[in-house]
Amino acid sequence: MKENLLNIGQAAIILGVSIDTLRRWDENGKLIAIRKEGGTHRYYRENDLEIFSSDLFKFATEWIQNNSDFPGKFYCQTSSVFQAKLTKMEYELMGKPGFEKLYSLIVLVAGEIGDNSFAHNLGKWPDTPGIFLGYDIQKGIIVLADRGLGILETLKQVRPDLPNHTTALEVAFTEFISGRAPEKRGNGLKAVREIVAAQPLDLYFTSGDAEVRMQGTDKSFRVTRGQHILRGCLAKIEF
Amino acid sequence: MKLLLEKFGRTLISRELGSEALKAFQSTLREIGPDELLEIDFSGVLTLSPSWGDEFLSPLLNQLGDRLVLLASDNLSVQATTNILQEVNKRPFNTKS
Numbered sequence: 001m002k003e004n005l006l007n008i009g010q011a012a013i014i015l016g017v018s019i020d021t022l023r024r025w026d027e028n029g030k031l032i033a034i035r036k037e038g039g040t041h042r043y044y045r046e047n048d049l050e051i052f053s054s055d056l057f058k059f060a061t062e063w064i065q066n067n068s069d070f071p072g073k074f075y076c077q078t079s080s081v082f083q084a085k086l087t088k089m090e091y092e093l094m095g096k097p098g099f100e101k102l103y104s105l106i107v108l109v110a111g112e113i114g115d116n117s118f119a120h121n122l123g124k125w126p127d128t129p130g131i132f133l134g135y136d137i138q139k140g141i142i143v144l145a146d147r148g149l150g151i152l153e154t155l156k157q158v159r160p161d162l163p164n165h166t167t168a169l170e171v172a173f174t175e176f177i178s179g180r181a182p183e184k185r186g187n188g189l190k191a192v193r194e195i196v197a198a199q200p201l202d203l204y205f206t207s208g209d210a211e212v213r214m215q216g217t218d219k220s221f222r223v224t225r226g227q228h229i230l231r232g233c234l235a236k237i238e239f
Numbered sequence: 240m241k242l243l244l245e246k247f248g249r250t251l252i253s254r255e256l257g258s259e260a261l262k263a264f265q266s267t268l269r270e271i272g273p274d275e276l277l278e279i280d281f282s283g284v285l286t287l288s289p290s291w292g293d294e295f296l297s298p299l300l301n302q303l304g305d306r307l308v309l310l311a312s313d314n315l316s317v318q319a320t321t322n323i324l325q326e327v328n329k330r331p332f333n334t335k336s
Contacts, residue, residue, distance in 0.1 A: 079253055087250045090285055104316035107286040111252035115290050119254050176327055191289040191323045 005034065005043040014049055016072025025069075056134035057236055060145035063132055064231045067147065070132065077130035079118040085133050086111055092137045099239075105195050106239055109203070110135075110142050112188035113235045121148035126231075140239045146232040151207040165208025169223045173212060193221055202238040206230055240271055245283030247295075252286065257294030264295075268302075277303055278335070281312035289327075292320045297328055304333075311336040 012019045025031040026042055031052050033042030059070040076082035086107060093103040110133075117131045125148060132145040148154075152168035162168045173193045193214070196203045202215040211226040215238075244251070247260040271277055277299065281287065299307050309321060309332045325331050 079255060083250070083252060083256075086252060090250055094285075101313075101315055104286045104314055105319060107250065107252075108288050108316040108319065111250075111286065111288045112290060115253045115255075115288070119290070187293065187323060187327050188288065188290045190326075191319060194323070195319055 004046065006046060006049070008033070008042045008044070011042075011044040011049060014046075015053065016075070017069055021069045054136065054139075056136065056141060056143040059134065060132045060143045060234055061230075064145050064147050064234055065228070067128065074132050074134040075130060076114070076133050079115070082114050082118065082131060082133060086114065089133075089135050089137070089142070096137055102199065102239075105199055106142070106201065106237065109192050109195055109201065109237055110144060112192050113144050113205070113233070113237075116188055117144070117146035117148055117233060120154040121146065124149060142237040143235070144237075145234045148232040150230075150232050151210075165210035165229075166223050166225055169205070169207060169210040169212060173221065173223075197221065200239060202236075204236040205233070206235075207233045240267075240275060241278040241280055242267075243280050243282065244287075245281075249283060249285045251284060251291040251295075252288045254290040254294050257291035260291075261295045261298060268299075271303075271306075274306075276306050276308050278308045278310055280310045281314060281317045284312075284314060284317060286316045287314070287320045288316065289320050289323045292324050293327065296321075296324055296332075300324070300328055300330065300332060306333075308333045308335050310334075 006014070008019050008022055012022055022031065022033070022042065026033040033044060035042065053071050056074070059074065062068040063070050076085055089110070090103060090107045093099050093106060096103070114131055114133060121129070128147050132143065135142040150165070151172050152162060152165045155168050155171060156162055159171060162171065173189045176187055176190065192203070195201065196214045197219045203212065204215065205212040206226060207230065209226050209229045211224050212221070213224070214221060248256070251257065279296070311334065312318065321332055
């Protein structure tokens with residue numbers, strides 16, 4: 001059977017990146033194009049593009065670590081784009097068998113994490129504004145990330161004594177901070193922790209070198225120190 | 240007075256939009272009599288987040304106290320959000336089933 005190949009322009013539209021980005025990804029081996037015998041034009045199999053797009057966590061991690069490009073369909077430059085994508089995700093989740101009631105808690109958790117990124121970095125984004133939101137409802141995974149200031153720096157506005165990322169994450173997920181203006185990280189992450197602890201959801205969250213893992217049978221809340229210091233925030237929700 | 244929260248949207252997530260909703264509601268709020276109840280009906284809301292709720296429901300709770308009445312909802316995000324807002328505000332909502 002003859003294989004249907006996409007040209008570079010079609011592939012760029014599907015992935016939501018520029019043709020130049022695809023050329024660069026081909027040259028550095030990130031997404032290698034097919035060349036017809038003796039030809040110079042780049043072609044792509046549709047199935048290869050789907051597989052390439054499926055590694056959400058890798059795209060998000062490489063973006064916040066190295067500011068690497070990722071497929072544009074995962075990018076929410078503004079809060080309103082995020083809201084629209086979240087609503088689309090909500091409808092898909094509602095249709096997943098077994099999630100007819102649980103969907104609203106998953107949307108709440110993803111919504112709080114993403115909205116925090118916008119609320120705390122408005123007008124303060126160090127470079128790229130906006131967030132990464134990728135999800136695969138069938139696989140049960142949602143990934144969110146931002147290249148913002150991170151939890152420690154934003155919480156320091158109301159708690160200047162915070163010594164490190166680990167303590168900052170501990171505070172963000174456990175303490176109710178009163179009189180928090182102008183810092184409005186608020187209490188959303190406390191709700192996230194309580195929901196993940198009680199429901200069949202797993203959470204990995206990192207900011208700076210601090211990590212929270214609430215996974216599998218052990219949902220006890222602990223903040224540990226990871227090996228790398230990451231920009232902004234990165235979260236993975238699995239269900 | 241009964242407020243159908245769905246009028247502000249079915250997916251109520253962001254802090255910014257919660258604050259906008261409260262501003263939009265101010266003119267209606269001024270029409271409530273001094274002894275009148277404000278009943279919040281969550282029917283039709285798909286997801287309600289603590290951030291949206293904190294901008295909308297917390298100020299109403301502080302302003303109206305027990306005159307703010309939350310009608311029962313079987314939506315899990317509504318239940319989780321009202322629980323956490325009670326902790327944040329250190330006072331319970333008046334509820335009606």
